[in-house]
Structure formats: C-alpha cells, structure tokens
Amino acid sequence: MSYTGKPKIAHPGLPRNQLGLTARDYEGAVSTLCAGCGHDSVTAAIVQAVFELNIEPHMLAKMSGIGCSSKTPAYFVSQSHGFNSVHGRMPSVTTGANAANRQLTYIGVSGDGDSLSIGVGQFVHAIRRNLNMCYIIENNGVYGLTKGQFSASADIGSKPKKGQPNQQEPIDAVSTALSLGATYIARSFSGDKEQLVPLIQGALRHNGFALIDIVSPCVTFNDHEGSTKSYAHTREFYHQVVDMDYVQPAAEIKAAYAKGEVMPIELHNGSKIVLRKIDESYDPTSRAKAFKYLREHFNAGEIVTGLLYLDETRAEMHDLMGNIDTPLAHLPLSGLHPGAAELKRILKSFA
Amino acid sequence: MATINDVVIKIATVNGTGSASANGLLRKAIFRMGIPVVGKNYFPSNIQGLPTWYEIRVTGDGYQARADRLDLMVAMNVQTYVQDMAEITSGGWLIYDSTWPRSQLLDRDDITVLGVPLSRMCNESFEGARARILMKNIAYVGVVAALLDIDLGIITTLLEETFAAKKKLIDSNMTAIQLGYDYAVENFVCPLPKKVAAIDKTKGHIIIDGNTAAGLGCMYAGATVGAWYPITPSTSLMDAFHSFCRKYRTDPETGKHSYCVMQAEDELAAIGMVLGASWNGARAFTPTSGPGISLMSEFLGLAYYAEIPAVVFDVQRTGPSTGMPTRTQQSDIMTCAFASHGDTRQVLLFPADPGECFHMAVSAFDFAERLQTPVLVLSDLDIGMNDWMIPEFEWDEDYVPDRGKVLGAEDLEAMDKFYRYLDVDGDGIPYRTFPGVHPKGSYFTRGSGHTKYGNYTEDSVAYQDVVDRLLVKWETARKLVPAAEIRTSTFNKMGILTVGSGNAACVEALDRLKAQDINIDYCRVKAFPFGSEVREFIEQHEIVFVVEQNRDAQLRSLLILDINADQNKLVPLLHYNGIPLGAGFVVEGVLQKIAQGKAA
Numbered sequence: 001m002s003y004t005g006k007p008k009i010a011h012p013g014l015p016r017n018q019l020g021l022t023a024r025d026y027e028g029a030v031s032t033l034c035a036g037c038g039h040d041s042v043t044a045a046i047v048q049a050v051f052e053l054n055i056e057p058h059m060l061a062k063m064s065g066i067g068c069s070s071k072t073p074a075y076f077v078s079q080s081h082g083f084n085s086v087h088g089r090m091p092s093v094t095t096g097a098n099a100a101n102r103q104l105t106y107i108g109v110s111g112d113g114d115s116l117s118i119g120v121g122q123f124v125h126a127i128r129r130n131l132n133m134c135y136i137i138e139n140n141g142v143y144g145l146t147k148g149q150f151s152a153s154a155d156i157g158s159k160p161k162k163g164q165p166n167q168q169e170p171i172d173a174v175s176t177a178l179s180l181g182a183t184y185i186a187r188s189f190s191g192d193k194e195q196l197v198p199l200i201q202g203a204l205r206h207n208g209f210a211l212i213d214i215v216s217p218c219v220t221f222n223d224h225e226g227s228t229k230s231y232a233h234t235r236e237f238y239h240q241v242v243d244m245d246y247v248q249p250a251a252e253i254k255a256a257y258a259k260g261e262v263m264p265i266e267l268h269n270g271s272k273i274v275l276r277k278i279d280e281s282y283d284p285t286s287r288a289k290a291f292k293y294l295r296e297h298f299n300a301g302e303i304v305t306g307l308l309y310l311d312e313t314r315a316e317m318h319d320l321m322g323n324i325d326t327p328l329a330h331l332p333l334s335g336l337h338p339g340a341a342e343l344k345r346i347l348k349s350f351a
Numbered sequence: 352m353a354t355i356n357d358v359v360i361k362i363a364t365v366n367g368t369g370s371a372s373a374n375g376l377l378r379k380a381i382f383r384m385g386i387p388v389v390g391k392n393y394f395p396s397n398i399q400g401l402p403t404w405y406e407i408r409v410t411g412d413g414y415q416a417r418a419d420r421l422d423l424m425v426a427m428n429v430q431t432y433v434q435d436m437a438e439i440t441s442g443g444w445l446i447y448d449s450t451w452p453r454s455q456l457l458d459r460d461d462i463t464v465l466g467v468p469l470s471r472m473c474n475e476s477f478e479g480a481r482a483r484i485l486m487k488n489i490a491y492v493g494v495v496a497a498l499l500d501i502d503l504g505i506i507t508t509l510l511e512e513t514f515a516a517k518k519k520l521i522d523s524n525m526t527a528i529q530l531g532y533d534y535a536v537e538n539f540v541c542p543l544p545k546k547v548a549a550i551d552k553t554k555g556h557i558i559i560d561g562n563t564a565a566g567l568g569c570m571y572a573g574a575t576v577g578a579w580y581p582i583t584p585s586t587s588l589m590d591a592f593h594s595f596c597r598k599y600r601t602d603p604e605t606g607k608h609s610y611c612v613m614q615a616e617d618e619l620a621a622i623g624m625v626l627g628a629s630w631n632g633a634r635a636f637t638p639t640s641g642p643g644i645s646l647m648s649e650f651l652g653l654a655y656y657a658e659i660p661a662v663v664f665d666v667q668r669t670g671p672s673t674g675m676p677t678r679t680q681q682s683d684i685m686t687c688a689f690a691s692h693g694d695t696r697q698v699l700l701f702p703a704d705p706g707e708c709f710h711m712a713v714s715a716f717d718f719a720e721r722l723q724t725p726v727l728v729l730s731d732l733d734i735g736m737n738d739w740m741i742p743e744f745e746w747d748e749d750y751v752p753d754r755g756k757v758l759g760a761e762d763l764e765a766m767d768k769f770y771r772y773l774d775v776d777g778d779g780i781p782y783r784t785f786p787g788v789h790p791k792g793s794y795f796t797r798g799s800g801h802t803k804y805g806n807y808t809e810d811s812v813a814y815q816d817v818v819d820r821l822l823v824k825w826e827t828a829r830k831l832v833p834a835a836e837i838r839t840s841t842f843n844k845m846g847i848l849t850v851g852s853g854n855a856a857c858v859e860a861l862d863r864l865k866a867q868d869i870n871i872d873y874c875r876v877k878a879f880p881f882g883s884e885v886r887e888f889i890e891q892h893e894i895v896f897v898v899e900q901n902r903d904a905q906l907r908s909l910l911i912l913d914i915n916a917d918q919n920k921l922v923p924l925l926h927y928n929g930i931p932l933g934a935g936f937v938v939e940g941v942l943q944k945i946a947q948g949k950a951a
C-alpha cells in the first residue's frame with residue numbers, strides 16, 4: 001500500500017466554495033480499498049458535503065477506529081487533522097477531543113464491527129452524552145479488514161461466502177440509537193449519493209449526536225447472492241420514508257414541495273433541514289412512533305432510509321455539563337488555579 | 352517503659368458508625384499539641400457493618416511509616432476482640448466497652464485491660480439509638496485523652512471548628528467526651544506511663560492524604576479534562592480535583608465551568624478521552640488502580656507510538672485480579688513500565704508522600720507534554736488514602752508550564768512544510784501541532800506503521816527508523832525525569848534501594864540500624880527510566896537491599912532490565928501482605944541477611 005498524493009491542479013473551471021476552495025481541495029490520499037467498495041462512495045459523499053458546507057479544512061477533525069471503513073479518513077480532506085485510533089474506541093477519543101475543543105467540527109467514521117461488535121459500549125455512551133459529532137457507520141455486515149467474518153449487524157439468515165448463515169439477532173444501529181436518545185438518526189446507502197450528501201451536511205451541522213448508518217457493501221466478502229448487505233439486496237429492499245434537503249443559513253428554501261407533507265426545521269447555526277415525507281404515516285419527530293415503524297419494517301426485511309429522527313431541542317454534551325463556550329484547550333494554564341496565597345489558605349484546613 | 356510522645360493507638364470499630372470523625376479528632380488534637388502524628392486506615396471492601404481500624408502513631412521523632420507495634424488498643428468491635436487483643440504488644444493496654452463483661456475473651460496477663468462501660472454511660476445520657484451509637488464512639492476519645500494526657504481544651508476548639516454554628520452538636524459531643532474522660536480519671540491511674548506532652552514540631556506542617564494532594568496538583572497544573580471510572584483507592588483523587596474545580600473554576604456570574612470531569616463508562620473510555628483531549632491541546636488526566644491499568648493498556652501503546660501526552664495516576668492496591676482492593680501494594684510497577692503490547696516503554700514517577708503527589712502531579716504534565724508520551728504516576732493506597740504529616744507544600748508563582756514542542760499558527764505560516772515525526776533537534780522529540788490552529792499543521796495520527804513524515808507505511812526501514820528514534824527519546828526522558836534521592840558516605844559497602852511509600856519505613860530503618868552501628872547508604876528512585884546516579888549507586892556498593900511491596904521483586908527486575916544492574920548484588924526484601932511497610936520489617940530483613948552471610 002502506498003500513500004501517494006494526487007496532483008492538485010486546480011482546473012480553472014472547477015466551482016469554488018465561499019472559501020475559494022474547490023472540491024479537489026477536500027480530497028485526501030488515494031484510497032487503497034478494493035475497487036467497488038461501498039466505503040469509497042461514502043468518502044466521495046463526505047468530500048462533496050464538506051466542500052459545499054464551506055468548512056475550513058483545519059477546523060474539521062476526522063476520527064476513526066480500526067477497519068477498512070476506519071481507514072477512510074485518510075482519503076478525504078487531507079488538510080484536516082485525522083485520528084485513526086484503536087478498534088472500537090473512536091467514540092471515547094472523540095469525546096475527549098470535543099471536551100478539549102468544542103469549536104471544531106467532528107466527523108467520525110466507523111464500521112459495523114468497530115461500532116456494534118467490539119465498540120458497542122463506547123458507541124452507546126457517546127449517544128447518552130449527546131456528543132456533538134457526525135457519526136458514520138459504514139455498515140457491510142462483516143469485518144472487511146479481517147476477511148469477512150460476520151459482525152454484530154449481520155442479519156439472521158444472511159449467508160456468508162463460506163459456512164453457515166448467521167443465526168444471531170443483529171444489532172440495528174438505528175433503533176439502538178433511537179432507544180438511547182440520539183438526536184439525529186439517519187440511514188442511507190453508499191450507492192445513493194443524492195440522499196447521502198444532505199444527510200451528512202445536516203449531521204455535521206446538527207448540535208448533538210448525529211448518526212448515519214450507511215449500508216456500504218463489501219464487494220470482496222459480502223456482496224454475493226444470499227447476503228443481506230449486498231448491492232443487489234439493498235437496492236431491492238430499499239425503502240425511503242423521508243426525503244431531506246439541507247439549506248445553508250441565509251439561503252432560501254427554493255425547491256417546490258407539495259403542501260402538507262413538508263417540515264422545515266431550523267438548526268442551531270441558522271441553517272435549515274427540510275423534510276419531505278414519502279410515507280405519510282411516518283413521523284420523524286416522535287421517538288415512540290418512529291421506533292414502532294422501524295421495527296415493523298425491519299421485521300419485514302425492508303431497509304428504511306432517510307432522516308428518521310430529529311430532535312433539535314436537547315442540549316449537547318458541554319451544555320448538559322454547563323461548560324464555558326471557549327474551548328478548554330485555549331485557556332491559558334496560569335489562569336486555571338488560584339495561586340500561591342490561596343494554596344496557603346486551602347492548606348490551612350489540613351493543619 | 353515510660354515514654355513521652357512515642358505511642359501507637361489503634362481503634363477497632365465497625366464501618367459506617369461515625370468512628371471516622373472520632374478518630375480524626377484524636378489525631379488532630381495530638382497534631383495541634385505540636386506532636387508529629389501519622390494516621391492509617393485499615394478498612395474492608397464494604398460499605399457498612401464490617402470491621403475497620405484506624406491506627407494513630409504518635410511519633411515525636413517525626414517518622415512517617417506504620418509502627419510495628421501497638422501500645423493501646425481501643426477495642427470497640429465485639430467481632431474482632433480476640434484478634435485485636437492478640438495484636439497488642441506486650442506491656443500494652445486494651446480498652447473495651449465493659450457494659451457487657453467479656454472477661455472470658457480477655458485472658459492475656461502481659462497487657463492491662465481497662466474496661467469502660469461506654470454503652471451504659473451513653474445510654475443513660477443520650478436519647479435515641481443512633482445518637483447513642485454515635486456518642487459511644489465519641490466517648491472513647493475522652494478515655495484516650497485522659498489516659499494519654501491529651502489537651503481537652505484543644506479537643507473543644509476542634510469541635511467548635513468542625514461544627515461551627517451547630518452549638519447543640521458541640522455540646523453533645525463534649526458531654527460524651529467528658530463522660531469517658533471522667534470515668535478514666537476516676538477509675539484508672541492517669542496518665543499512662545506512655546503519654547503525650549505538647550512540643551513544637553508540627554509548625555509548618557499539614558496532615559493530608561496523597562489523593563487530595565494529587566487532585567490539588569492537577570488543578571494547579573492547569574488540567575482541564577479529567578476522565579475516570581471509579582475504583583478504590585483512586586476515587587478520592589478525582590473527587591478532590593472535582594471539588595477544587597467546583598470552587599475555583601466556576602464562573603461566579605454565569606456558573607459555567609472551565610473544566611470537564613467525565614465519568615467514563617470504563618477505563619478504556621477514560622484513557623481514550625484523555626488521549627483525545629491531549630491530542631487537542633488540553634492537559635488531561637485519569638486516576639485509576641491496577642485493574643484500570645490493565646484495561647488501558649491498548650490505548651497506552653497507541654499513546655506511546657503516536658506520541659500523545661497523557662497523565663495517568665495509578666494508586667496501587669493489592670493484586671492480582673481484584674485482590675484485596677482496600678489494601679496497599681506496589682505491584683503494578685512492571686505492568687506500568689511496559690504497559691501495552693509491542694516494544695512499549697512508559698515513563699513512571701514514584702511519589703513517596705502526599706507532598707510529592709502534589710509536585711509530581713504538576714511535573715507529570717510537564718514531562719508528558721515535553722516528551723509527548725504518557726506519564727504514569729505510581730502512588731499507592733498507603734500514600735493515597737492515609738493521613739501523612741508533611742511539610743506544607745507551596746506553589747511557586749514563577750512556575751512556567753512546559754508545553755513542550757508545539758508549533759503555533761505563526762510558526763506554521765512561516766514553515767515550508769510540517770512533518771509530525773521528524774527529529775529536528777536530535778533529542779528524539781518531534782514537533783506537534785493542535786487541530787484548528789492552521790491548515791499547514793494538519794497531520795494524521797495513527798497507531799499503525801508510519802514514516803518520520805507521518806505517512807502510513809509498511810516499509811521495514813521507514814518503520815524501524817521511527818521506533819529507533821523513540822529510543823533516542825527514551826534517553827532524553829532518562830535525563831529529564833527527577834533523579835533518585837541518594838545518601839552515601841564513602842565507606843559503606845551496603846545500600847538500601849527503595850521506591851515510593853517504601854521511603855518512610857526505610858528512612859526509619861536506617862536510623863535504627865545506625866543505632867546498632869550498622870551504617871547503610873540509601874537510594875530512593877523517583878522515576879523510570881532510571882538515571883545514571885542509580886546505576887552508579889549500585890556499582891558503588893557490594894550489596895544493595897531492594898525494598899519493595901510486591902511478591903515478585905518487580906523493581907529489582909526493572910533495574911536489571913533498564914540499567915543492566917548486577918543481579919548478584921541486588922538482595923530483595925519483599926513485603927506484600929497488603930499492610931503498609933514498617934521499619935521493623937526492613938531492619939529485621941537486613942539483620943537476617945547479614946547473619947546469613949548474604950551481606951557484610
């Protein structure tokens with residue numbers, strides 16, 4: 001594997017964002033994943049999403065664990081700091097990073113093994129804290145990097161390339177997150193960039209824990225007949241319930257929506273999310289109703305996608321704890337203690 | 352033998368009965384009389400109803416270790432009468448509650464048994480079951496005060512300080528104390544031949560436990576992120592940090608915090624949080640104990656290899672596994688020194704008392720940031736949770752935190768290109784940057800193979816280049832960390848070498864041996880890697896007794912591994928029963944080895 005940079009020749013015709021950067025400026029090193037791997041499509045969607053959001057690259061922190069999916073932060077926005085940590089523990093590292101500097105935008109990329117098998121503990125606790133981050137699970141039902149063993153998201157009856165079909169109950173990231181109180185929950189498919197880009201944008205701008213569970217097929221170990229995480233299976237059982245648009249702050253809602261089914265929701269930073277229900281019976285603001293719907297369709301083998309739940313009212317981690325707005329890492333150390341005379345006073349009570 | 356200011360008192364009670372404040376009162380009163388005093392807790396891993404002991408050593412000479420004898424036992428716990436009585440040194444005294452005679456249990460003729468009808472007296476004077484139990488535990492303070500000649504006036508002042516405006520409480524406590532005091536004066540010959548008398552040896556001193564001091568040190572060091580998962584005996588460290596922060600880091604107007612204390616879901620998450628915060632430029636730490644270190648190991652290896660500062664306090668307790676969680680030991684030395692898989696080495700600091708816990712907490716952050724690596728501060732339950740009398744420590748207003756080699760926006764702007772793992776200065780320490788500062792500072796942090804430029808690699812030469820450079824850094828660390836405390840004289844052939852809480856007992860043992868004309872030199876290591884002074888100390892002596900509190904002579908092994916010390920010279924003296932080390936063990940150990948011809 002090599003780590004070669006791509007020549008960054010800015011074509012004069014390439015569109016530029018408000019920072020004067022082109023989409024190419026948001027790319028990373030050349031991917032070393034298998035040709036056709038779903039993860040690479042997610043990478044492309046992230047590049048577009050971040051470019052369009054006008055995020056300064058160095059204000060974005062890319063966090064990951066271990067796995068093929070966790071490698072991908074090296075393949076986007078090379079001018080951002082990245083942290084490829086240990087298997088299943090990206091949430092705690094991101095929690096600490098965010099504790100130190102709440103001004104950065106955090107994007108975490110994980111796998112189903114990373115988040116739902118070895119790392120399920122950290123995953124659930126990051127949700128409970130309402131850690132302000134965009135958390136992507138590139139979900140392929142297997143451990144790609146260790147050559148195709150089932151992960152905790154493998155569906156009952158899903159066939160491996162060799163051996164017996166999975167018989168254990170899968171962990172569904174979306175309903176798990178819903179039950180734990182995540183405040184932005186989406187599911188998508190690596191093959192649907194049109195849906196994915198606004199979902200990522202909304203997640204990056206959401207003030208709290210934003211999960212996007214993305215079916216992202218592993219072409220090498222889990223894309224065969226009988227697999228429930230293959231391209232073919234996903235396309236067949238794909239069921240989009242809520243369409244979503246992300247509207248930048250100050251921009252106007254331009255698209256024409258059929259009346260009655262449109263819900264504009266204002267985010268913390270002034271931008272908007274416009275939801276359009278495709279299935280009239282779905283309510284993305286009610287935890288209880290969403291849970292019921294998701295469970296029923298999950299039982300029917302359908303892959304329900306879209307922005308499935310949104311709660312903009314709950315405070316994120318720092319605000320729950322009552323922390324100052326200034327990043328803690330920016331405070332001068334000398335101002336963080338009461339000095340020599342006060343130490344004397346403190347120690348008086350020990351004499 | 353009649354002595355003044357040299358007496359050891361032990362109080363046996365049941366945990367959860369309010370005896371802690373009575374015991375603290377006794378200890379403080381003696382301290383306020385100007386007499387050096389040490390307090391040690393022996394408590395079960397339990398919340399209520401099990402035996403617990405508090406030992407007060409009155410030591411006019413100012414020794415800090417556990418005494419190896421017991422003069423006066425206050426046996427308030429029926430369950431442990433037999434054991435408690437057996438523990439008293441010949442010639443000593445036993446106080447018990449004679450409301451219910453237990454003469455059949457008290458059959459030692461080499462001690463004096465003093466029965467005081469504490470329950471009966473308190474039942475007659477107080478209403479309500481809870482008050483009676485509490486007052487019974489206060490009343491023995493009066494008995495001990497009379498027997499040892501402790502100043503009742505000072506006890507009154509202390510009660511007034513503790514209860515401030517609650518006059519009722521002061522009065523009821525004083526009534527109970529007076530009951531005990533008067534009974535003792537009327538029925539026994541007071542004071543005993545072993546008694547206390549006011550001197551002037553506590554001025555400028557405080558009594559504090561190591562965890563409180565370390566928590567205070569973290570606040571003064573400017574730590575802003577603390578993550579932890581509760582575990583005895585480290586919990587009170589974070590409690591202390593948190594309460595100091597609540598007081599000094601809460602904006603009086605907005606009520607907002609300039610600190611972030613996170614109770615993690617486990618120790619894996621606690622250290623992960625610390626690394627994330629450090630990577631982002633905050634000073635971050637986690638306190639834990641042995642089982643937590645085991646869980647943190649994978650992350651500690653990442654921090655070593657990816658070069659991320661972190662401060663970890665390991666308040667050691669008795670292992671293996673859950674072991675005896677409320678007993679002390681120094682048995683994590685090896686685990687910490689090499690915490691994690693692969694070729695990993697960690698920098699360790701060994702405080703010997705609460706004063707060093709404070710100062711080493713501060714310098715641990717400096718070393719971690721200067722060296723860009725974890726620094727593990729190895730204290731133990733004895734230091735962390737017991738009451739030590741130490742000189743009052745001070746804050747140096749001129750202290751400038753060492754943030755190490757960090758490039759700011761201007762440095763980066765002026766640079767052509769930044770490479771994270773390049774050894775520019777030849778000391779093995781590269782430069783680092785913080786996210787969000789400048790686009791040129793961006794790099795990719797990973798625990799997988801990387802080149803000196805920070806890129807992913809599976810190339811043997813490029814990989815080896817980085818791990819070899821880490822060895823250069825290790826040698827820089829060796830020169831940076833605090834040197835051992837050494838006391839030598841030219842003629843001595845023997846030395847004692849110890850670490851951490853072993854110091855108190857060894858220093859006392861040296862005095863006792865000297866009184867027998869056995870002169871021994873001394874080396875107390877304060878950090879790992881060991882400096883050249885430690886190597887020289889071992890080279891200069893024919894025999895070096897290595898005194899440590901674990902079964903497997905871990906410090907000794909580390910000396911052999913790190914500085915190639917001659918193992919034939921290193922005679923282990925190992926104490927690992929969970930009780931703090933006393934000087935007697937060291938003295939006997941040395942004498943025994945000398946008698947065996949192992950030394951001298």
Ligand SMILES: Cc1ncc(C[n+]2csc(CCOP(=O)(O)OP(=O)(O)O)c2C)c(N)n1
Pocket residue numbers: 066067068069070087110111112113114115138140142143144145146151218
């Ligand atoms: C502690 C630990 N155990 C095992 C491994 C081996 N390992 C590397 S990646 C991986 C599974 C990754 O699966 P997933 O997160 O689903 O990512 P994918 O490769 O499928 O994208 C495993 C088991 C490891 N790196 N660390």
Ligand code: SF4
Pocket residue numbers: 032033034036037038039068069140144145217218219220221
């Ligand atoms: S093994 Fe699977 S998950 Fe990994 S890169 Fe190849 S296709 Fe993608």
Ligand SMILES: [Mg+2]
Pocket residue numbers: 067111112113138139140141142143144151
């Ligand atoms: Mg996977």
